[in-house]
Amino acid sequence: MKSDDMGSSGYSGYSSNSGRYDVFLDNFNKGNNYLNGLTASFFDQIKVDKDNIIKKDEGLLRDRFNQISEVEKDINKTNYQKALITGNILVPIVSEVIHANDLVIKKSGINIINSFLNIAKATEDQQLIDLAVRISGETQI
Amino acid sequence: MSGMIGLFVGLSELVNRYNSFKKIFVNIYSWIYLLINFLAAVLAYYIIKKYKLNLGSISEHEIGFILISGLGAMAFLRSSFFSFKSSSGQIISIGPAALLTIFLRAAESEFDRIMANNDINNVSILMKDINFASASKDLPLIILASMRVLNNEEQKSLSDDILKLVNDTTATTEAKSIALGVILTKSTGYALLKTAVDSLREIYQTKTKVNLEKLSTFQNKLNAL
Numbered sequence: 001m002k003s004d005d006m007g008s009s010g011y012s013g014y015s016s017n018s019g020r021y022d023v024f025l026d027n028f029n030k031g032n033n034y035l036n037g038l039t040a041s042f043f044d045q046i047k048v049d050k051d052n053i054i055k056k057d058e059g060l061l062r063d064r065f066n067q068i069s070e071v072e073k074d075i076n077k078t079n080y081q082k083a084l085i086t087g088n089i090l091v092p093i094v095s096e097v098i099h100a101n102d103l104v105i106k107k108s109g110i111n112i113i114n115s116f117l118n119i120a121k122a123t124e125d126q127q128l129i130d131l132a133v134r135i136s137g138e139t140q141i
Numbered sequence: 142m143s144g145m146i147g148l149f150v151g152l153s154e155l156v157n158r159y160n161s162f163k164k165i166f167v168n169i170y171s172w173i174y175l176l177i178n179f180l181a182a183v184l185a186y187y188i189i190k191k192y193k194l195n196l197g198s199i200s201e202h203e204i205g206f207i208l209i210s211g212l213g214a215m216a217f218l219r220s221s222f223f224s225f226k227s228s229s230g231q232i233i234s235i236g237p238a239a240l241l242t243i244f245l246r247a248a249e250s251e252f253d254r255i256m257a258n259n260d261i262n263n264v265s266i267l268m269k270d271i272n273f274a275s276a277s278k279d280l281p282l283i284i285l286a287s288m289r290v291l292n293n294e295e296q297k298s299l300s301d302d303i304l305k306l307v308n309d310t311t312a313t314t315e316a317k318s319i320a321l322g323v324i325l326t327k328s329t330g331y332a333l334l335k336t337a338v339d340s341l342r343e344i345y346q347t348k349t350k351v352n353l354e355k356l357s358t359f360q361n362k363l364n365a366l
Contacts, residue, residue, distance in 0.1 A: 020286055020291070021285035022296075023296040023297050024297070025282070027296070031308070032308070033307075034308060113363060114363060120356065121353055121357070123274060124272055124349065124353070126279060126349070132356055133355060141362050
């Protein structure tokens with residue numbers, strides 16, 4: 001994944017001149033065991049809650065969380081890249097998740113969002129923080 | 142003029158090795174290295190003139206003498222008569238190049254000591270209170286975006302060096318931050334690193350820190366649901 005594919009970054013320089021740091025970013029993101037280890041633990045943490053929502057819901061949420069499961073299985077992406085994609089999938093559905101009438105879905109959804117926020121805070125990665133802020137903005141609480 | 146050719150060749154070698162004009166001249170061994178090149182070129186010119194060496198039609202012009210003596214001396218200084226392989230597998234060249242290498246290595250060691258001392262003094266102050274997790278990626282990115290000279294191999298090498306720090310679990314984050322600054326200084330020089338660190342510090346204070354606080358507040362609300 002190129003830097004430009006990772007969404008809003010916070011630095012104006014990111015979207016231009018990308019040839020100057022593409023190799024750096026690509027190599028850094030692949031070899032960053034600290035970041036990839038933390039993002040891998042995110043997928044471990046959300047496993048049970050994700051499965052709960054998939055079992056309980058029969059519509060959009062089930063589709064989206066199935067999509068997250070597919071992303072998790074992608075062997076061509078690093079855990080960090082998978083976490084970024086997962087964050088982007090979560091943004092438009094967080095409101096529906098945490099305001100769900102079904103308490104299991106609601107509780108599992110809150111756990112998943114909490115895990116994402118914790119990973120963003122622990123890594124202090126700009127891309128993950130930006131996504132976490134977007135997620136919090138969509139929840140309307 | 143012949144000596145100037147020697148000086149120029151020696152200087153270009155030092156600049157190529159150290160990537161800095163300014164710090165070459167605070168190193169005594171660099172001066173000795175330049176002086177050897179200068180004297181060799183002057184001596185070659187003197188020998189050619191004194192013994193009236195036959196250089197063919199090139200002897201008709203003074204510039205011919207200068208070029209032949211200057212460039213010839215540089216080629217001679219960098220030549221070796223033979224080389225042999227030591228028991229440790231190291232190839233050792235015997236000839237004028239060996240003499241030159243002694244001073245080049247001494248200059249290199251001295252240069253490293255001067256640079257390391259300056260780097261650690263300056264960088265340790267600069268990198269104080271910088272968050273390593275965020276800086277290890279964002280700082281090189283800001284620097285690379287502003288520079289045109291780092292090719293793909295250099296980018297990969299820089300990334301590998303920083304990854305060793307990031308993935309190391311034995312060093313303190315404070316030590317890692319200083320090492321990060323020292324690694325980046327080698328590519329950027331101190332002035333650009335300082336500009337980048339100041340920018341990052343401002344981004345951290347005005348954006349990252351604010352966002353992290355927002356996220357904590359949001360989490361409290363979320364958990365209260």
